[in-house]
Amino acid sequence: MADAIQDTFKRPLRDLRISVTDRCNFRCAYCMPAEIFGEHYRFLPKAEILTFEEITRLTGIIVRLGAVKLRITGGEPLVREQVDKLIGMLSPIDGVDDVTLTTNGFLLPQKAQLLKDAGLNRITVSLDSLDDTVFRKMNGNRSSVQKVLDGIEAAEKAGLQPIKINCVVQRGVNDHTIVDLARWAKDKGYILRFIEYMDVGTKNGWRMDQVVPAQEIVERIDAVMPLVQTKRNYQSEVALRYNYQDGGGEIGLIASVTKPFCGACSRMRLSPEGSIYTCLFATQGTDLREPLRSGASDDEIEQIIRNTWGTRIDRYSELRSEQTDEDRAEKVEMYHIGG
Numbered sequence: 001m002a003d004a005i006q007d008t009f010k011r012p013l014r015d016l017r018i019s020v021t022d023r024c025n026f027r028c029a030y031c032m033p034a035e036i037f038g039e040h041y042r043f044l045p046k047a048e049i050l051t052f053e054e055i056t057r058l059t060g061i062i063v064r065l066g067a068v069k070l071r072i073t074g075g076e077p078l079v080r081e082q083v084d085k086l087i088g089m090l091s092p093i094d095g096v097d098d099v100t101l102t103t104n105g106f107l108l109p110q111k112a113q114l115l116k117d118a119g120l121n122r123i124t125v126s127l128d129s130l131d132d133t134v135f136r137k138m139n140g141n142r143s144s145v146q147k148v149l150d151g152i153e154a155a156e157k158a159g160l161q162p163i164k165i166n167c168v169v170q171r172g173v174n175d176h177t178i179v180d181l182a183r184w185a186k187d188k189g190y191i192l193r194f195i196e197y198m199d200v201g202t203k204n205g206w207r208m209d210q211v212v213p214a215q216e217i218v219e220r221i222d223a224v225m226p227l228v229q230t231k232r233n234y235q236s237e238v239a240l241r242y243n244y245q246d247g248g249g250e251i252g253l254i255a256s257v258t259k260p261f262c263g264a265c266s267r268m269r270l271s272p273e274g275s276i277y278t279c280l281f282a283t284q285g286t287d288l289r290e291p292l293r294s295g296a297s298d299d300e301i302e303q304i305i306r307n308t309w310g311t312r313i314d315r316y317s318e319l320r321s322e323q324t325d326e327d328r329a330e331k332v333e334m335y336h337i338g339g
């Protein structure tokens with residue numbers, strides 16, 4: 001396999017996040033607030049969304065350019081019909097080392113085994129609190145905690161391993177419940193990752209005083225279950241890792257606000273309608289659907305991707321404090337490019 005293409009900071013392309021839909025069955029306030037994304041919100045019509053064949057063709061080209069890890073996302077990827085079929089098309093692509101998926105877990109009881117059989121190795125489930133009132137407040141009252149726990153159990157039964165749990169921590173919203181969540185994940189053997197609340201997109205009304213810094217989260221957990229920091233699994237891994245001193249597993253901290261990790265960022269994102277984005281906080285993408293549907297060759301599409309990544313200068317999180325309101329006002333929405 002040829003060397004991965006590099007950007008202007010010599011960061012190699014290594015990870016591809018594939019958003020298969022802009023729709024979701026939850027309304028998490030930090031991503032898709034219910035008051036904005038109501039029943040009359042116009043999501044992308046089917047004709048504008050890439051088919052599985054188109055996603056697979058583009059992924060093949062992007063893997064040829066260096067991507068080895070694929071993450072299936074959304075919106076909520078499991079609301080798109082037959083995502084297992086897509087995983088069956090992507091897993092065999094030569095050069096792909098790892099296929100994973102991020103979900104809110106609600107549909108896992110029906111889909112976990114199908115995903116596993118199709119070639120999914122492991123899975124990440126979002127669960128922001130074990131407190132049902134807090135959780136419902138955060139997801140737009142679209143699900144109970146128990147429904148997600150049933151989904152996680154189904155993933156475990158299907159043999160998806162490891163199971164990672166993502167928790168977005170917001171001060172004054174769920175931060176008072178993170179120790180309980182950590183104790184539960186430790187007992188279950190799940191890898192819990194706490195995510196600093198981020199100014200993704202333009203709709204969540206983000207303020208810095210709602211962010212609980214990673215260091216504070218570590219101190220709260222360490223106070224009851226002592227932790228020791230350990231190395232990242234690989235250079236561009238987003239999470240800071242901590243092991244429990246008693247050997248009871250690990251937690252991760254995704255500290256985009258207080259400890260940015262742009263220096264090794266190797267992630268490209270493919271949106272449902274076929275545009276590539278080179279940063280979670282990008283203000284614009286590069287359209288691949290139009291050339292794809294107007295007969296461009298793989299080599300022509302490859303050149304567009306090479307140019308896009310080759311001129312990449314993104315490091316939003318390192319420059320966050322220097323952003324103007326204009327810059328902030330243009331950002332792509334997270335639910336559109338899969339976190």
Ligand code: SF4
Nearest residue numbers: 262265279280316317
């Ligand atoms: S802010 Fe952008 S460049 Fe920095 S780590 Fe996140 S996605 Fe990568």
